[in-house]
Amino acid sequence: MKTSKALSSTAQSLTKKLSLYFNAIALLIGILVFALSQAGLYWLEDEINKRNLQQTADFAIDRFQQGASSPLTIGPNILAYDSTESLPKQFQQLSQYPMGYNDEITDEIAHDLFFYHASFDFEGDTKPLFLTMEAETVELSSDEWRYINFASLAIMILLYLAFDFAISKLSKRLVQPVNQLSQQLKSAQRETNFSVPEGSALEFTELSNSLNKYRNQNEILIKQEQSFAKYASHELRTPLTVIQGATKLLDKSADPEFQLRQRDRIAKAATDMQHTIEALLSLVKQEQTRENSTSRKLTEKEIKLILEEVSPLAKYKHLKVELKLIAEPEIQPSPPVLRMLLINLLQNAINASDSGVITVEVWESCIKVVDQGRGLNDSEQSKDGHGLGLLIVDALCERYEWQLMLTSGKESGCIAKLAFPNKDETEIS
Known part of the structure; x- marks a missing residue:
């Protein structure tokens, strides 16, 4: 009770x-x-x-x-x-x-x-x-005592009324910001920022600013989660569609060569799905400390396998993909995670280019994907403008303490740079 x-x-x-x-x-x-x-x-x-x-x-x-x-x-x-x-x-x-x-x-x-x-x-x-x-x-x-008593009582009553008025105003001023914030929290209008009456105590102003900050962070996280779900759904549906289509085609022809091609498509789609699942699950693994403590060498063979996956799309757009291996750095992300990182950057570079060369540069402190496409607009230079693919890249980079930087090229195009932690970066022209 x-x-x-x-x-x-x-x-x-x-x-x-x-x-x-x-x-x-x-x-x-x-x-x-x-x-x-x-x-x-x-x-x-x-x-x-x-x-x-x-x-x-x-x-x-x-x-x-x-x-x-x-x-x-x-x-x-x-x-x-x-x-x-x-x-x-x-x-x-x-x-x-x-x-x-x-x-x-x-x-x-x-x-x-x-x-x-x-x-x-x-x-x-x-x-x-x-x-x-x-x-x-x-x-x-x-009579004189009566007048004195009357004057004293009158003064006391006036002081009491003044004190009551002051206390009433003060208590309302102290409680009004809390009441207003409570009403704003209950309100269905989420677009309105939290605010307190003018002249409120500094602590109430700081509280309203903190509420606005936390709500904005929640909205960003919700948008990121929705975008992440859409991207994950897209990445997983694509190989599933390939598998379903290839499975149906297997029943339509008994040609061994045709069936071999379909089985290869199914195997490749299953492998892509497995890599995607492993990369996405790495974002929520509980063994972050153990995994971050191990590192491995990034080899030329691993990068070429990744480039082969995007080569059909590049050939379709008459683009050339080149690899410049200056060093073989020590990295922590697993092969599926690195595959997802580079494929997203390469697909964005291919989609933004109509001709020219896309270069993948591997340095001791970073990996760069340089294209000669349309370059960056104002929205793409902000985190909100990265799109679904780069949203995943941002999440993976944060997971491994990498840093993603998008800059415009000297003449045209875009440079996407994955910087490794605890490395002295060298400016490369």
Whole structure:
């Protein structure tokens, strides 16, 4: 049950919970601040009056020492007495308070009266000093306290509303990018890029950019997979068609020479299919580390066998295929993989040429297929423009850490270069 409730929470509900949480905190803080401010005002009012009364004592003592009579009126609110007898009858019990007492009296002796008890020397004797001040005349009235409380409450309410507005805007601003990204993920329109509102936090912008990057990578991988499937289907269907056709032809003629030709066609198609399957399976082998650790020498005989496979197509287009073997390099791909790599490059060169010579150059650090055809256009120079055959070449090159480079010839045509890893390449004209 807890898991289902957690999963059912949405960005909108989280925003409401966050707003409610901070509103509760703001309300509690407001109540505490209001209570503390009221207590502080009461304490400050009493403290000011007590200090005023204590500071008046020196003036009263000086006057009594000069012969002033008791009671002595000081200012509009303070009365000074120099003996117990001079105290009014209702304040006689004030003499019982200890020496140095200075506070507001709120009992039945004297209600709401500030009282200060001290002493002073007069002609060699110690005489008491009593200072009294009516609290009602120096303290704020009930109406004044009411106005202060009303103003304090109004200010607290305004601050609470402002805080609530700020928290609401902030929480929405924090949750809105997540909500927008969620809606975009659910949307059926895949062409629209992920985006967040302007002014969002940097992390949300980086998240949307990462989502766009990953989606683009997925789309590229999907297209590559679809192209790969089409190419593999084509490469496997062609020999199957040859085998099926040759098998049907075997039943139509008893001529031994004719049947021998058909059996040769079947054998060649089966071999081509086997090579294609081995090359394609090499892309998904789990034994990559073991296979990459072994290498073999590329011989002239192996390359000539590959050239013989494309010679019928070259002769049909009146093209000449030449081999320049400068070195016999050490390579890792198996013969079926190398066959698929070179046949794809040679078929592309033949299809792009109407006349001239196609040259296969084998160097210690690379293999080049040079043609004199129509050359490269802008789309063919990008990976998306390689076509199905070169897509397989790209995948195989990545598998063996080779590098495929397509460049235009000096005058015409195209140069397809397979560079080997960990080799110092030499620029060849």
